[in-house]
Amino acid sequence: MKAWRGAVCSGDAVEEKKMVKSELAVAFPPTFSVSEIKNKQRRHFMFMKLKQEKRKQKMQLRKKRRKEREALGDKAPPKEVPKTIENQRVYDETTVDPEDEEIAFDEGTDEFSAYFNGLTNPKVLITTSDRPRGRTVRFCEQLATVIPNAHVYYRRGLALKRIIPQCVARNFTYLMVINEDRQVPNGMVLCHLPNGPTAHFKVSSVRLRKEMKRRGKNPTEHYPEVILNNFTTRLGHTIGRLFAALFPQEPHFVGRQVATFHNQRDFIFFRFHRYIFKNEKKVGIQELGPRFTLKLRSLQKGTFDSKYGEYEWVMKRHEMEACRRKFQL
Amino acid sequence: MQHDDVIWDIIGNTQFCSFKVKTKSQNFCRNEYNITGLCNRSSCPLANSQYATIREEKGQCFLYMKVIERAAFPARMWEKVKLSKNYEKALEQIDENLIYWPRFIRHKCKQRFTKITQYLIRMRKLVLKRQRKLVPLSRKVETRERRKEEKALIAAQLDNAIEKELLERLKQGTYGDIYNFPVHAFDRALEQQDQESESEEEEEEEDDDEDVGQREFVAEEEVEESDLSDFEDMNKLRTSSDEEEQDESSEEEDEEEMEVQTKASRSKGKSPANGSAARKKRAYVEIEYEQETEPASKSRAT
Numbered sequence A: 001m002k003a004w005r006g007a008v009c010s011g012d013a014v015e016e017k018k019m020v021k022s023e024l025a026v027a028f029p030p031t032f033s034v035s036e037i038k039n040k041q042r043r044h045f046m047f048m049k050l051k052q053e054k055r056k057q058k059m060q061l062r063k064k065r066r067k068e069r070e071a072l073g074d075k076a077p078p079k080e081v082p083k084t085i086e087n088q089r090v091y092d093e094t095t096v097d098p099e100d101e102e103i104a105f106d107e108g109t110d111e112f113s114a115y116f117n118g119l120t121n122p123k124v125l126i127t128t129s130d131r132p133r134g135r136t137v138r139f140c141e142q143l144a145t146v147i148p149n150a151h152v153y154y155r156r157g158l159a160l161k162r163i164i165p166q167c168v169a170r171n172f173t174y175l176m177v178i179n180e181d182r183q184v185p186n187g188m189v190l191c192h193l194p195n196g197p198t199a200h201f202k203v204s205s206v207r208l209r210k211e212m213k214r215r216g217k218n219p220t221e222h223y224p225e226v227i228l229n230n231f232t233t234r235l236g237h238t239i240g241r242l243f244a245a246l247f248p249q250e251p252h253f254v255g256r257q258v259a260t261f262h263n264q265r266d267f268i269f270f271r272f273h274r275y276i277f278k279n280e281k282k283v284g285i286q287e288l289g290p291r292f293t294l295k296l297r298s299l300q301k302g303t304f305d306s307k308y309g310e311y312e313w314v315m316k317r318h319e320m321e322a323c324r325r326k327f328q329l
Numbered sequence B: 001m002q003h004d005d006v007i008w009d010i011i012g013n014t015q016f017c018s019f020k021v022k023t024k025s026q027n028f029c030r031n032e033y034n035i036t037g038l039c040n041r042s043s044c045p046l047a048n049s050q051y052a053t054i055r056e057e058k059g060q061c062f063l064y065m066k067v068i069e070r071a072a073f074p075a076r077m078w079e080k081v082k083l084s085k086n087y088e089k090a091l092e093q094i095d096e097n098l099i100y101w102p103r104f105i106r107h108k109c110k111q112r113f114t115k116i117t118q119y120l121i122r123m124r125k126l127v128l129k130r131q132r133k134l135v136p137l138s139r140k141v142e143t144r145e146r147r148k149e150e151k152a153l154i155a156a157q158l159d160n161a162i163e164k165e166l167l168e169r170l171k172q173g174t175y176g177d178i179y180n181f182p183v184h185a186f187d188r189a190l191e192q193q194d195q196e197s198e199s200e201e202e203e204e205e206e207d208d209d210e211d212v213g214q215r216e217f218v219a220e221e222e223v224e225e226s227d228l229s230d231f232e233d234m235n236k237l238r239t240s241s242d243e244e245e246q247d248e249s250s251e252e253e254d255e256e257e258m259e260v261q262t263k264a265s266r267s268k269g270k271s272p273a274n275g276s277a278a279r280k281k282r283a284y285v286e287i288e289y290e291q292e293t294e295p296a297s298k299s300r301a302t
Helices: A007-026 A040-075 A101-109 A134-146 A160-169 A234-244 B004-014 B087-097 B103-128 B139-156 B158-172 B182-204 B212-222 B225-245 B250-267 B294-301
Strands: A124-128 A150-152 A174-181 A184-192 A198-207 A225-229 A257-264 A267-279 A282-301 A310-314 B020-022 B027-029 B052-057 B060-066 B078-082
Touching: A101 A234, A124 A134, A134 A150, A134 A174, A134 A184, A134 A282, A160 A174, A184 A282, A198 B139, A225 A234, A225 B158, A234 A257, A234 A282, A257 B139, A257 B158, A267 B139, A267 B158, A282 B139, A282 B158, B052 B103, B060 B087, B060 B103, B087 B103, B139 B158
Parallel strands: A124 A150, A124 A174, A225 A257
Antiparallel strands: A174 A184, A184 A198, A198 A282, A257 A267, A267 A282, A282 A310, B020 B027, B052 B060, B060 B078
């Protein structure tokens, strides 16, 4: 500012501005907005001034509030919680109340009840779209190590509708198809087999085992535990059960492996860790295994049938993504 | 009059032909009526007055013949004959239309016709197989989603969440007797609980002579089922600590050991989401598995 030619003018302008401000407090003159100044340098200068003043006011307010709080001591009102998207989430009427009987009844009789009552053991068939390339193939192999009792089969251009009856005949409970685009996996179709629901996900941020930093040794054959976080609504509940039924019911605690499906703002993050309890308050986790994110695109009743299937839920971007604070899962 | 040689002299080697495509090894002809696609003296449709081709339109094959008398009217120069869909019959049609024509043209026409029918068959077969549906990605949407995913990842704090969940499970006792240290935590927690309940009792009544363990039993009856798991845990671990302190009678010890074992066998694994041991106010699905030994232990406790 010192080297600036218009120093005198700016001084005047500043004073003008201050007068205008004080007038504003009194009457309604046309407001003087910074964006109307045509000269870029001066406009920038005015804007910086404005910001500085705002910041000063904010600091003063803060100091005042802190003094008040200290003065009150114990009787001070509790600290305000900052707003986050999770706090401000629009209340979803389909949120599951853990004690809801209707939901409990539904879940006792839905497609997963056979699994949850211990009648079936999960057996997963992993395959890809046509002609998979290196990354996808490796991803499928790693998935097969993470999910116990999983088998990878090469697709060979077969139609899914013809594969499904054969799978059912051989007692598979899940069909997982990894779709590939430009040598990278980008979609997953997860189909629960004996007439169960089919979910179609978008897969992103796939990290293979050798790209992981500080990872542990390869996963063993022990059945992992499952953590499902934040599946609150009815839809989320269904998806959560879908994931839970992938893994056998009785995890081997000896193996100390845990697979996590964490839902945050409709993105489901999958991680696979090995944990160790250092003492009763601290646990160390070490990531092994692939990691990826899923985003649900559609849920269809019945096995895979994209033309005539009955869709329970489809992602409609314009309706559902219009509000930033509204989530589906 | 059409002087084929003159025409070929001009366009073939010396001067320019707009249909000619030159490559390092070969010359191609882009004229749509060319029968072989190469730029040759015998395949050039401009430099041959007697010329014929096969072309296909929407799955129908036609034999085009050049009528040189109409060379002045290029739009009407080519005569077309529709060929039958039957392969052999079409070949006979070609033969009868091109009778007395040079061997080269007849041969090449039939070759071209064969190639065309073969690719038409392949097209029809492909339609029956699985069609790949190409879904266009909108760049804006993709970048938006990527950003949202990053923000969600930061908000998720995955490591913390996982560690918290594991510690909760340890506290709840799903791991049973595998780990040895939980005793101290539960002692402390129990003592805290006891102090609270003691202070409560002091406010209401003044009887404090009851043993803490027995008060636990009474509390179990009153408490709802959803809190049952916690208290049972407390009970079990309290007694395990008591074993060390040797305050209980041996019978009670045995009973409670049985409880401990059944409880351990019950909590290994997962119970259904609608099980009675589901905890309330949890924002996620907790899937636990109950075995039928539980009622036996409950009755023994009461």
